[in-house]
Amino acid sequence: MYTEEDFKRRFQMRRHVFERLLRDVQQVNPYFRQKRDRAGRHGFSPHQKVTVALRMMAYGSLADSMDETYGMSEFTCLDTLEQFCDTIVQVYKDEYLREPNQEHLNRLIRKAEDSGFPGMIGSLDCMH
Known part of the structure; x- marks a missing residue:
């Protein structure tokens, strides 16, 4: 959807870094795998969840402001951010957070x- 330059400008990171984060959190935490809800509809994609967490951290966005852009409730945004942070610490602690x-x-x-x-x-x- 984005060129490499647009992606870096919009997400403040290179695409391969985002894709690595996405892959790593999906492998470790089932929360970041797309599931179906009770009505059989697809839930939020892993891309949406990681994007929301990164945007909240990078820009200090409020959880309730994500509703308009991503269609996520405040509770889901906060839950996604907490899951993302916990997973990042779990995955990268030994390598980067020592x-x-x-x-x-x-x-x-x-x-x-x-x-x-x-x-x-x-x-x-x-x-x-």
Whole structure:
């Protein structure tokens, strides 16, 4: 639907990153697999659920504002966001969400100092 440039501008990430996230969360959490409701209609697609979660996080969108664009209720949006965050932590914790060791910390400190931001690491815990 989107060119690579349009996709990156609209989603703030490359398509292959989005597709990896989508694939990973689908494999780990059945919530992100499309199901049928009791009337036999298809529920929200995995693409819709991941898109809603990412948009809420990236832009600080309110859950009830997603209703107009994606047709999801506030409750479903909040549930989707919670499921997405829990799944991302579960999938990527060991690879990306670990505490830095001393070697990594020293590299970050040097990089910050070289960029003109001495003491940056000490202020990270004060960021929102």
